Amino acid sequence: MSQSLTKLTSNLWVYQSELYFTNSGIFLDDGQACLIDPGIFPQEIKMIKGFVGEKQAEPQSLVITHSHWDHILGSEFFPGVNIITQDNYLKEISGGNETHILKQIKKWQTECEVERTQPFEIPKPDQTFNKEMQLSVGNLSLFHAPGHAADQLVVYQADQGVLWAADMLSDLEIPFVSDNLAAYQATLIMLSTFDIELLIPGHGFLTKEKTDIHTRISEDIRYLQELKDKVEQAIRAGFSLQETIEVCSSLQYRHPEDNAGPHRLNVESAYLELGGDADPALVGWNKMDGES
Numbered sequence: 636m637s638q639s640l641t642k643l644t645s646n647l648w649v650y651q652s653e654l655y656f657t658n659s660g661i662f663l664d665d666g667q668a669c670l671i672d673p674g675i676f677p678q679e680i681k682m683i684k685g686f687v688g689e690k691q692a693e694p695q696s697l698v699i700t701h702s703h704w705d706h707i708l709g710s711e712f713f714p715g716v717n718i719i720t721q722d723n724y725l726k727e728i729s730g731g732n733e734t735h736i737l738k739q740i741k742k743w744q745t746e747c748e749v750e751r752t753q754p755f756e757i758p759k760p761d762q763t764f765n766k767e768m769q770l771s772v773g774n775l776s777l778f779h780a781p782g783h784a785a786d787q788l789v790v791y792q793a794d795q796g797v798l799w800a801a802d803m804l805s806d807l808e809i810p811f812v813s814d815n816l817a818a819y820q821a822t823l824i825m826l827s828t829f830d831i832e833l834l835i836p837g838h839g840f841l842t843k844e845k846t847d848i849h850t851r852i853s854e855d856i857r858y859l860q861e862l863k864d865k866v867e868q869a870i871r872a873g874f875s876l877q878e879t880i881e882v883c884s885s886l887q888y889r890h891p892e893d894n895a896g897p898h899r900l901n902v903e904s905a906y907l908e909l910g911g912d913a914d915p916a917l918v919g920w921n922k923m924d925g926e927s
């Protein structure tokens with residue numbers, strides 16, 4: 636690992652993983668630390684833990700922004716630290732979902748040759764919330780922000796205008812609508828009312844530029860609205876899923892060379908959500924293995 640932690644504000648540091656440009660946050664406040672999705676590879680998590688130790692801070696809470704496998708790996712290195720998630724996390728890690736998450740982690744461990752001495756256990760939260768929760772460390776607010784995942788949350792530090800956007804508002808990715816399109820749209824409308832000076836996506840690069848922050852939000856709102864309109868029109872016209880995919884190929888979105896796959900999954904999931912006739916076992920995000 637050649638990367639290190641970057642100081643962003645007087646009390647926030649960020650670490651970017653070499654996998655999927657995934658960001659981890661460390662808020663330090665008066666000898667206490669609040670960790671956000673801390674790390675993917677064991678050596679990254681150890682580096683974050685070492686950093687907190689160097690700063691002589693006590694980890695108080697560990698926030699898991701959502702239950703996708705690449706966001707839940709850090710907590711086992713911080714035993715006893717208060718794990719916080721949104722209420723839906725418990726449902727998202729139970730039953731068939733648990734098997735799915737563990738399978739994804741196994742796949743990554745094999746591909747990246749990550750060695751373990753004991754099997755990974757999905758972390759259980761010590762504290763959950765429904766709509767909103769306040770944390771004293773860093774004076775943070777957590778808000779339920781579904782759409783990408785039913786249990787997704789964002790972290791907002793109002794006094795500094797910092798928004799930790801979980802898996803949204805990336806400069807690299809389009810919205811991955813792997814939970815619900817209507818919920819994703821409502822979440823973005825909520826975030827568009829926040830005063831944001833610093834935007835940190837779960838994957839990709841942060842921005843402090845007002846125009847960039849505004850563009851990321853407005854572009855994603857536009858993309859989702861056009862997606863909804865086009866899929867709705869197609870269903871009304873009696874189009875098949877394949878015909879709907881073709882209609883939606885004219886939609887504009889960022890980095891089409893990288894995001895054609897996620898866009899297609901968005902169309903498939905929207906088609907199902909809006910009442911189109913297709914088999915959810917075969918199409919859309921939820922038939923997938925390995926997505927973030």
Ligand SMILES: [Zn+2]
Pocket residue numbers: 701703783784802927
């Ligand atoms: Zn995710």
